[in-house]
Amino acid sequence: MACDVGTGGTKVAIINQVGLVIASGFSAHARTTQSQKDGVTFMEQETEEWWLATQKASQSCLSQMKDLGDQEIDVSCVKAVAVTGQMQDIIPLPKDPTHEAAPAILYSDTRAHLEANKVNELCGGRDQLATMTGSAQGAASVLAKLMWLDRHAATYSENSQTLLLGGHDYVVHRMSGALVTDATTASTTGLTLIASPGDYASGVLETLGLSRWLEKLPLIHAVDKPCGELLPEAAEALGAAELAGIPVFHSCGDAGASTIGCGAGRPGVQYIYLGSSGWVAGSFPRGADPPGSSGRLHTPGVFTLAHPDPGLVFKTGSIMTAGGNLAWAAEAFGDRALGDLSRAEQFDRVNRSASQVPAGSGGLLYLPFLNGERCPFDDGDARAAFVGLSASTQTGHLYRAVMEGTAFAFRSARDALANDVTPGETGSEEKLPLRLVGGGARSSVWPSIIASIFGQDVETIQDSQEVGVKGAAILAGRWLGWHDSLNPSGHWVKVARRFTPEAREVQLYDKLFTSYTKLYPALKSTRNWLPCGKGSC
Numbered sequence: 001m002a003c004d005v006g007t008g009g010t011k012v013a014i015i016n017q018v019g020l021v022i023a024s025g026f027s028a029h030a031r032t033t034q035s036q037k038d039g040v041t042f043m044e045q046e047t048e049e050w051w052l053a054t055q056k057a058s059q060s061c062l063s064q065m066k067d068l069g070d071q072e073i074d075v076s077c078v079k080a081v082a083v084t085g086q087m088q089d090i091i092p093l094p095k096d097p098t099h100e101a102a103p104a105i106l107y108s109d110t111r112a113h114l115e116a117n118k119v120n121e122l123c124g125g126r127d128q129l130a131t132m133t134g135s136a137q138g139a140a141s142v143l144a145k146l147m148w149l150d151r152h153a154a155t156y157s158e159n160s161q162t163l164l165l166g167g168h169d170y171v172v173h174r175m176s177g178a179l180v181t182d183a184t185t186a187s188t189t190g191l192t193l194i195a196s197p198g199d200y201a202s203g204v205l206e207t208l209g210l211s212r213w214l215e216k217l218p219l220i221h222a223v224d225k226p227c228g229e230l231l232p233e234a235a236e237a238l239g240a241a242e243l244a245g246i247p248v249f250h251s252c253g254d255a256g257a258s259t260i261g262c263g264a265g266r267p268g269v270q271y272i273y274l275g276s277s278g279w280v281a282g283s284f285p286r287g288a289d290p291p292g293s294s295g296r297l298h299t300p301g302v303f304t305l306a307h308p309d310p311g312l313v314f315k316t317g318s319i320m321t322a323g324g325n326l327a328w329a330a331e332a333f334g335d336r337a338l339g340d341l342s343r344a345e346q347f348d349r350v351n352r353s354a355s356q357v358p359a360g361s362g363g364l365l366y367l368p369f370l371n372g373e374r375c376p377f378d379d380g381d382a383r384a385a386f387v388g389l390s391a392s393t394q395t396g397h398l399y400r401a402v403m404e405g406t407a408f409a410f411r412s413a414r415d416a417l418a419n420d421v422t423p424g425e426t427g428s429e430e431k432l433p434l435r436l437v438g439g440g441a442r443s444s445v446w447p448s449i450i451a452s453i454f455g456q457d458v459e460t461i462q463d464s465q466e467v468g469v470k471g472a473a474i475l476a477g478r479w480l481g482w483h484d485s486l487n488p489s490g491h492w493v494k495v496a497r498r499f500t501p502e503a504r505e506v507q508l509y510d511k512l513f514t515s516y517t518k519l520y521p522a523l524k525s526t527r528n529w530l531p532c533g534k535g536s537c
Contacts, residue, residue, distance in 0.1 A: 001058070001078050001243075002469035002476070004254065005050050005085030005167035007032070007106070007276045012057035013466055014065060014078065015473040017482040019492030021463055022073060025060030027053035033103065040139075040380065041110045041371050044103035047091055050167055051174045059239035075240045079480055080247045081175060081230055082472035085168030087253035088188040090145055092160040093173070102156065104170070105145060107188075108277065108320060110372050110380030112144035115151070119143050119190075122207055132204065134187055134194030134304035134313070138378035140320075142189035146210050163216040165189055166253050175238075176228030176248040180221035183306035184252035184314065191217065194313070197306035223252045223308055224475045249479070251472035255281060255316050256305060261471030262437045262461055263493035265486035267312070269432055272410055272450065273467075274440030278322025280414045283312045284421060301375020301413065302420040308475060309486065315420065317375045317413030322406055323440045325368045325384070326350065329402045333395050347442070354399040355445050359452065359505045360512060361397045364388040366405030367519055373409075376416035377520070381527065387519060403446050404509075407453045408516045414454065433457040433498065437467045447497070452505035453513065462494040 004011045009028040013021050033044045065073045088107035094100070105111075116139045123129040123137075130136045137143055142165065149156045164170050166185040172178055183197040193201045198220050205211050221227045226247035235244040251257050255273070259281050262271050270282035286307075305314040330350050365387045372380035386401065434456050440446050441464040451458040461467065470492060477483055487493075 001061070001081045002473040003054055003057070003081065003083045003085075003168070003171060004257070004468035004472070005054065005083065005171050006254065006468075007045075007086055007108075010050060010053035010057050010171075011465070011469055012054065012061045013469040013473075014061055014073075015470060017477065017480075018490035019470065019473075019488065021466055021470075023061045023064035024466065024469075025057040025064070027056035027060070029053055032106065037111075040113060041108070043106040043109040043371070045106060047101055047104050047170050050171055054171050054174075055237050055239070062239045076242055078240070078243055078246065080226070080249060080476050081243075082249040082251045082476035083168040083172050083175070084251040084254050084257035084468050084472040085166050085171065087166045087185040087255065088140060088142060089164070089166055090142060090149075091164035091166075091170050092156065093162040093164065093179075094159055095161040099159070102159070104167075107140055108371050109145070110139040112141070112148040113139035113380045115147040116141055116144040119147060119208060123204060129190070129204075132193050133190045133201070135190070135302070136300045136378060137190040138300065138374060139372070139380040140374060142191060143204070143208060143210070146213055147208060150210070157212060157216070160216055162218060163213065164218055165191075168250065168253070169218060172227065172248060172250045175230055175234045177231060178221070178228040178248070178250065179218045180227045180250050181218045182223045182250055182252045183220050184223070184256035186220050187306045188253065188255075188303055192220070192306075194304055194306075221250050223250065224478050225249070226479070247479075249472070249476045251475050252308065254468050255279060255303075255318075256307070256314050257468045257471030257475075258437060259283060259314055259471065260308075260474050260486050261467035261469070261492075262435050263487060264435065265309075265471075265474075269435065270414075271435035271437060273438045274322050274406075274410075274436060274446070275438040276322065276324045276327070277318070277320060278406075278410065278438065278440075279316040279318040280410055280417055281314060281316035283307060283309075284315050286311055286313050287421075299376060299416040299420045300378040301373075302416050304420075315417055317417035317420075319368070319375055319409045319413050320373050321368055321370045322410070323438065325366075325370060325402050325406050326399070326440075328370060329399055333398050350399050351444050353396040354403055357394075357396040357400040359449075360508055361401040361404060362388075362390070362392065364393060364397050364401040365512065365516055365519065366401040367516075367523070368402070368406045368409050369520075375413045379524075382520065382524070385519070385523060400445070400449075403443075403449050404453070404512070405516070407446070407450045408513055410450065411453050411513060412517065431456065433459045435459050435461060437461050437464045439465055441465075447499045451499040452501040453509045455501050455506045455510075457501070458499040460496045460499075462496045464496070
């Protein structure tokens, strides 16, 4: 049983030893609490919602196993639970377990933009800190948010017994009682050094005056070894009391698990994750010349993360909002009747509307910065915009422009990732197809747009929305003796469809991309027209 605690909801799947998904369930999280203050975004979720969603998804999944007719599978066949999820959160567990926990502060929260400047200043500058931690530390950095909490919510630390760092940290705790995180998740936070991802950077915390948080941080545990056993009360809550006592694995965070699950756990293969947020990522040999050294500047938004293979690192070029742009557009511009349709039906309606509009959306460009941006620039105050609206603009133009603008953002992140990789560090000179996973891969339009914007073949993956749970299962499967590789054979990765770029569209999109890259710096200078001087008031 593999679980993925995402931003929008939790997925649970039963996966067998050759990589077939036997059953799966999903339960949405209650709406994220989002607020604005002085142009800064506060993003929080209730941790109990994660656990309730995990229970519902698991119960749905297990009920499917019991209803397979002649192929019914006994639930006792489940040999382990592996959990992955969203990273770079701040999740407090109260000292008094009878007290209600404070909400989790999400990775997309940018309240600490002023503290981020102070963090970088105290640590010798942005590039110096990025050299040490493997990633630039901006407003989304846990380091900056801890400083914000000390300045604005002093009782947060006093009331907290333990601070977890990812959605899966919390669900694993509810399953097994373990208080652990993984090296991949910890390396997104700024709390570890890229040279020693298994230990917290006590020197950095001391320099920043944050030492008192060190004792509250969870143990960094290996992702392919059990961290505990499923508690009886947890097994019953998940819908199968007989599973009590099976091993629980705290897998690597969602970016790492998705990388492994789509077959990019080895160098040479890169992919796009198109979910609520998104990234371009791959596995690369651990370089001896880190970004920021030898005068080479670190690229904002490019994360160098710990990998289960000590000779490799994950590298991701992460954008703040990806599929979330289309979800917003569908709600903002969609027919009110869409509210009576299922989410899948709404998505299909939006895709049909966008498919009727030619490439370029009639000259309409969209900047996908609804919640700020972090790659290839770090600006929590950046905001979305349509440029080129005309009297002939229809809803389909808006939808396609949103798809194209998000794809342009991914191309910017891909270019930033390439700039961050030392020549010869890719491990492969062959230009393999780009893989596309996540909810956006179900679109009939988006993969084709991405292929032409990137000028590269794009492959969608069967079970595209299961790559996170599959990655977690692959790591657990090594311990179970199913295989000895991060890229096992069988049904773990199967290509569903390949999209080839169209030459005419490639030329058009190259021109539009040049215009797209000029819009952010041009519009940034206009922010002072609002009374608060920010992108939003």
